[in-house]
Amino acid sequence: MPAALRAIAPDAAEAEVAAALTAVRAVDEACHAGDGAGVLDEAAHLRLAHDGLAGARLWLATDAEEPVGFALLTGESLDLAVAPTARRAGTGTALAAAAVAEAGPRLLAWSHVDHPGAASLARQHDLHAVRELLVMARPATDLPAPPERDDVRVRAYDPAAPGDAADLLRINAAAFAHHPEQGAMDADDLARRTAQDWFDPAGLLLAVDAATGATLGFHWTKIEPAVADGGTTGEVYVVGVAPEAQGRGLGKLLTLAGLHHLADRGVTEIELYVEGDNHPARAVYAGLGFEVVATHVQYARG
Structure with a gap:
């Protein structure tokens, strides 16, 4: 069963935005520990630290009040993550559907460590591989x-x-x-x-x-x-x-x-x-x- 989704508006109360960003970082750290790589790159971390959710849309997925996933749409760029312990329950599908529905005609999304779940979501939403970044x-x-x-x-x-x-x-x-x-x-x-x-x-x-x-x-x-x-x-x-x-x-x-x-x-x-x-x-x-x-x-x- 997918986790519960909640949209966080960019102009939400400061405390709500701060709590949401803490949840985003927690999910990102869980992905880093489980996959060997987080979802947010350095630019995203800097943007969230300095600008918060200005110019962005955020959806949080929670299970028993614990954050287990997020979708962050900034312009035409999408960052989406589901904690390893919460996968294969439809949460990624629900997050992707929410974000894609709000995105414009052009959309970019990274799959770090080339995860097969990300490839499946990309196919569902007509996204095609256009770029590879190698770690050496x-x-x-x-x-x-x-x-x-x-x-x-x-x-x-x-x-x-x-x-x-x-x-x-x-x-x-x-x-x-x-x-x-x-x-x-x-x-x-x-x-x-x-x-x-x-x-x-x-x-x-x-x-x-x-x-x-x-x-x-x-x-x-x-x-x-x-x-x-x-x-x-x-x-x-x-x-x-x-x-x-x-x-x-x-x-x-x-x-x-x-x-x-x-x-x-x-x-x-x-x-x-x-x-x-x-x-x-x-x-x-x-x-x-x-x-x-x-x-x-x-x-x-x-």
């Missing part, structure tokens, strides 16, 4: 040494230097011009990310032309606070190279510099996310010992 990982041991370079030096990002932030945003926008999420990062997004507990300027590495001082690319690494001191997993968060600096081997140089930084911080495994159709990047990462360990699929309608 490798141990943080036996790393190749970074190449010796006289023409480029690698240094840490300086939050107090306005030029570093401007260069980072410029290169990111150019390098990810066709990326629907990363390429949209602006000054406000950068400020939100650098305000997170995990941010460490020493882990945001810039490649600088030794002759001109121009910033050519960056490698932003990430270690969650829970594993920052002798923990297990570090992340190749973003690697970007300015288009005018392509062909100089900076992608491999920056990647290796970041991998060694993560290893020096005590992580034992390093992971990254890469678009399934980004074959040049996949080749670089495979050459550095990364292997595909999971696949996320995006479905679309319209």
